[in-house]
Amino acid sequence: MSNKATTTPQMKFVAAYLLAVLAGNPSPSAEDLSAILESVGCEIDNEKMELLLSQLSGKDITELIAAGREKFASVPCGGGGVAVAAAAPAAGGAAPAAEAKKEEKVEEKEESDDVRSLPLLL
Template identity: 75%
Template sequence: MKVIAAYLLAVLGGNACPSAGDIKKILSSVGAEADDDRIELLLSQVEGKDITELIAAGREKLASVPSGGGAVAVAAPAGGAASAAPAAEEKKEEKKVEEKEESDDDMGFSLFD
């Protein structure tokens, strides 16, 4: 990631086609070690390509990747049905507490009376 970040910083700085030396210079300025193999791999993969097109293609690929949310509910353990009942009871209790707090906040008068 640090090699990619250094490459993107060089492009952002106005260098449309950073070299291995440019990337090494950026990495050394922050005290990071430069891995020559990774730098050469990155440069060979982005050679002759527009960075904005690469980023746009990457965004399209990331849009199709599931990113959590409902996956937790699907992966419930075998005893999930037994644990669902206490969770429902907790929700009911929370609703009762919230209703009670709302009535306490009202204090019997309205701001516009």
């Protein structure tokens, strides 16, 4: 096992932290996270949980998420389809782009009609 695995908090602690914040607790404690994790049967590694809490101490979670989104936005995702769609109007004029948008709107409406006609399973 690598050294990084032993010093990085596991996602279950991050998820429990975010659940606590969403529930209205702006700075969850170890006890709060333990209660959440125990409620779903997770084993708790106090060392990793304390590491996460020390890394988040005094920080605003919304600012951390925003900073992470900015970093993630710079990661290439291989969206080749987007480049092709963007190049089409330049080569073929504006008319094909307008037709494509119109077709997308029609398809969305059809999908939403299908969802409403499904029987409820409650």
